[in-house]
Every structure is written in C-alpha cells, then in structure tokens.
Amino acid sequence: MTAYDLLVAPFADFGFMRRALVGVMVLSVGAAPIGVFLSLRRMSLTGDAMAHAILPGAAIGFLIAGLDLLAMTVGGIAAGLLVALLTGLVARTTVLREDTSLAAFYLISLALGVLIVSWKGSSVDLMHVLFGTVLALDDAALLFIAGIATVTLLALATVWRALVLECVDPGFLRVVSGSGAATHMVFMVLVVLNLVAGFQALGTLLSVGIMMLPAAASRFWARDVGGLCAVAVLVAVLSSMAGLLVSFHANLPSGPAIILVAGGIYIVSVLLGPVGGLVPQRLPAPHRAG
C-alpha cells in the first residue's frame, strides 16, 4: 500500500469521505478556539453539560419532523440557548454559582431529552442523535457547519478583547465597561452553536471532543491566547483528517475515531509538550544566572 493509497485515495475516490473531511475541518476551525476559552475560564466541563442540554431540543425536532437535520438543529439551538440563558440569569441574580446553576438546568434538560426520545424513537434513532453521522453530511449540513464556523470566527474577532479581559480580570471590565454580562452571553451562544454544529457530524456526546481535546493539548505547546487557539485549530484539523483515515481503513465509526485521535494527541502533549509537559519538566536543565 503506497502513501497515496493510505492518505489520499480515500478522499480522492469517495465523495462521502471528502464531504466528511470538509465538514469536520471547518467545524474544527470554529470549535477549537471556543474550547481554548472554555478551558481558560475553567469551564471545560461546561461544554459537556451544554451538549447534554441540547438533547431535548434535538429530540423534539426529531419528534416533529423525524430524522430531519434542520428540525433537530433548530430544536438543539433553542434548548441550548434556553439553558445558557436560564443558567446565566440564576447565577447572576441569586446565590447559586454558574456551575451549580448549569448542572441543575442541564440535568433537567437531559432527562427531558431522554424521555422524549424514548417516547417515540427506536434505539437506532437514538444512536444517530447521540453519535452523529459524519459520513452522511448533506449539502445543507455542510453549509450549516460552515455558516456557524464563519459566525464564530467573526464574533470571536469582535469580542476578543472583552472576552480576554472578562477571563483575566472580570472586576476591571465591570468598572471600565458594562459589557461583561453581554460578552459572557455572546460566548455561551457561540458554545451552543458550535456544539449543535458538532452534533451534526459527531453526535451530541462526542461534539464536545473536537472542542475540548485540542484545547487541552494546546496548553502544552503555546504560551499566549492567540498561540493556544492556533495550536488547537491545528490539532483539531489533524485529528479530523487522521481520524477519518483510521475509520476508513479500519472500518471503525468515524466520530469516535476522530475524537480518539485527538485524545492520542492530547496524551502525547501531556507527556512531551515543551510547555510544562511531563518529560520536558523532568529533563535536567541547568538554571540561568538571572
């Protein structure tokens, strides 16, 4: 088997592989920087919780229109935004903190979702919702994912300074500008949008993977926010390509394959990453004079 057979042929020969590749790569560009900010704000698990929160919306869409991407997407976005909004509202107006408030709402949402799916779906359908269908992305889905990635990048470019400031010194932002809450909401909306885009390709459970694993890995390769985002995007794109190839050659489901490759890169980063990786930390290095 030549390198061409191994790396290029699957994409050159099969349209569905090309579509899958484009879909996940475009998804990576938007989702990875969002993951970086989630991790910097110690909200790494928020993505996971929000992914669960999306479920009932997708399920209601499914209930109304069957396995229709548009209906499930609209439902997912609505449910995700509702949970994000309620969480923010309770966290900012009562004694509950953001994490507790989110936990409460996402659990309610998740239970509702499971209830709705089991009420009228077969287990095959449930598997679709949970694990996605990256190899069956149609034009509409591709355009949708690309649209969300575009919105994400434009929005990030717009709120970048406020977002960094809200992460590093929220008190200061509160004094110099009233935009703290607005910035946070814009960010949460981006999280929801990217998760919904992700569940088209990877399913509700795994869409968080392409967001968080590259972000986690990037901490071992870069020192500032811009660098982290660049590394995270690169890791996500590489994982997408490698994951699809692995899934093609080994006849494995593509979603888990992509996320597992990202997981592998994460573990290598923890071990060998030059910024605080375990091995570089332990290498004898004489300290400098000043």
Added chain:
Amino acid sequence: MLNRLGAAPGAVHAAAVRFRNATVGYDRHPAVHHVDGDIEPGSLVAVIGPNGAGKSTLLKAVAGLIQPIDGEVRVEGCPRRRIAYLPQQSEIDRSFPIPVFDFVAMGLWRTVGLFGAFRRPSDVRVAEALGAVGLAGFERRTLDTLSGGQMQRVLFARLMLQDSPLILLDEPFTALDDSTAEALLDLVLRWQAEGRTVLTVLHDLGQVRAAFPTVMLIARRVVAFGPTDTVLTPAALRTARQMTEAWDDDAPVCRHDGPDHRHAAPGHGHAAHRHEAAP
C-alpha cells in the same frame, strides 16, 4: 515623560466626591452609615479605620460597584466608567496566559476600546508606564511568573494608563517591601500633583502622617474627617478602635439626625448614586 502619560497639571479635569448622609452596606446592615463630607477636586485623602470599618465598601460605592442603601454618593467631574479603581482583592486570574504588556494595555480601554487600532503611540505609552513602575523589560513575561510586588506594580502601570481624574486605591501598599511601597507612593503623590483626586485606604499611620494631607477616619461611621493632624488625635483613634464589628440581626432601625440633613433611616429610601460628567 510622565506628562505624556498623564497629561500636564491642569489638563486633568478635577473630580470631586460628595457624600450626603450616605449609608452603604449589605443586606440592609450598614458597613458604614451616615457618611457626610466632600472630597474636593485634586485632594489626596487617606481613608483609615479598623478592619470591618467599612473602608472598602465605601470605596466600592464611590466606584459605583454598589448602590448606597440610603443617602447619596456623588462623583462629579468623572464619568463612572472613567474611574480608576484598584480593589483590595482583585479577581485577577493570574494563571491566564497573558503577557504583562497586554495586561497593562487594558488600561487604554477607554481610548482603544473593543476595536481601536493599537498603534505605535499606544505601544510607547504602555512601555513608558512599565518603565515608570520599574518593570521595563517585563513586557513579554506572563502574569504567573510575577512576584506579588511586581504584580502590584503592573496594576499601578495599568492605573496610570487609565489616565483618570479620580483614582481609588484599596490598601495598595499591603504586603509590599519598603522600597516598592515608596516607589508606588511616589506615583500616587505625582498623580495628585497632576491634579487628580486620589482616595486611598491605608493602615500605616506613619505613612499617612508623612504623605497624606487629608484623612477620613471611619469606624462604621465617620469618626473624624479633615486635615491629617486634626484627625489623628489619640482620642479619635481610641474611639475608632472601640467600634463594634458584629452585625446585630435584631438591631433596631437606625434613627439618625444628621447635622444638616432630614430625618433619615436605613432601608430603601431615596437612595441615589449619581455620576456627573465634567461639563
């Protein structure tokens, strides 16, 4: 050099703070109540008092972060968003990977904002501010590599860039060595010389006597307010020390007839917090 950072004396609009029977606190319990007094434009005031006296809470009210329960805290000559405020316990996430340069540059928020371009003059101003606090060469260091004293100097550099007519400092010199504290105090004095109004919470009475012309001594109420030597009397300090710190959950509603004020009681009365911009 500093003139380019902070503008020449006189160019800074003078800001005043006026307390009118102001009560600030939490959950209807006053941290400090019935505060009256005027902090005139360009003055340098030390706010002192025992722990729990309400110093930080008073400063937060001036910064507009909390509303007075009763009475009025009015800031004149400085819109709320322009006030430079250094909290005692900041919410800064020092593990966030951001270089010192970028962090200090946040002080330019008012002029640069969300989208403003960051051109050479801005770079120069940030570099000058870092130079003024003795941190030239620290531009690329990240926050997590700084010592406590270095971090405090970084915060002062940012305050400097905010170029505010009203500067509020909550225990700015705590946990600093003598030379760092002296260097930062020099900056504070220079701010006043430039015409800015500076309100500083302090504990070091020696420092207050040496450098601050005006003192507000509080102990959940104003014990004394005025020129330093008239305020820091043994009697006043003894009074302040005898303050009760505890909240009494069953405390009766406070009845107080201020010297020149209408009868007022804490609760949700005609609380107001107004900031008026300079004309």
